[in-house]
């Protein structure tokens with residue numbers, strides 16, 4: 001049988017690698033053939049004769065492009081040491097991340113600048129959780145001012161750019177100042193939910209619990225199925241009791257469809273929470289970094305480093321890959337990503 005037909009030729013053949021592709025329940029030695037930048041075939045034995053270029057990867061794992069759903073890549077000059085976005089083509093692709101979601105760096109006031117000057121010119125695929133606060137993290141003051149939380153405008157932008165905007169972000173609101181009539185406890189969350197309802201998209205929440213807005217109310221009442229709490233292993237979250245037992249309400253929230261994302265960050269991954277939680281069967285749905293210029297030289301470094309921490313505290317490798325590919329893909333409504341299925345982007 002002829003093997004040189006157009007149908008059966010490949011541009012690149014990755015030979016003999018250990019393929020982990022949880023979307024297709026693959027975990028073993030496989031060849032991967034690529035043509036026109038798309039996955040053409042994944043099989044135990046693909047003939048080298050069919051490929052223009054063959055790379056022996058028998059000492060390596062071959063996995064789908066990683067998806068990091070919490071980073072900051074919109075770059076702006078910070079005047080007070082607040083976080084600054086990093087450069088995805090320099091800082092993400094080298095650690096295997098091909099898709100990232102900027103988590104609320106920009107609100108609607110800066111979205112077009114973000115799109116035209118960063119997203120459209122990046123080789124890394126950049127998607128966006130748009131901040132419910134008009135000035136995002138650029139004008140930090142708007143994250144504190146309920147008058148600057150604009151559900152209708154935010155939802156309108158999200159609908160207009162639904163190929164880029166995958167959800168709404170609420171963050172950093174009134175962390176420790178005293179409450180007053182202009183700053184009700186749930187303002188940021190409620191407005192983000194309102195926007196999410198209007199454009200039918202999930203919200204991602206960076207939350208700071210206080211007595212007037214307890215964590216249990218967030219995950220058991222406020223968040224809807226598909227909404228995401230990021231930084232789940234952060235210090236302020238009561239996810240395990242003093243003896244290290246995972247609170248029942250964490251599983252109850254998962255049952256409701258609430259998604260828990262790791263969101264490592266500069267200070268949001270506490271081994272004292274992560275180790276007993278994972279041991280007790282409470283595993284974050286997705287692994288993400290919260291990478292920005294302030295934590296790129298530590299403690300985050302990159303996605304691989306965060307994945308390695310999960311591996312080292314007992315998450316099996318297959319699950320680590322799953323929670324860095326197919327699961328985040330599902331969370332952002334992009335099941336075409338995070339997989340080596342035939343026809344998907346290589």
Ligand SMILES: [Zn+2]
Pocket residue numbers: 070071072103290
């Ligand atoms: Zn963040």
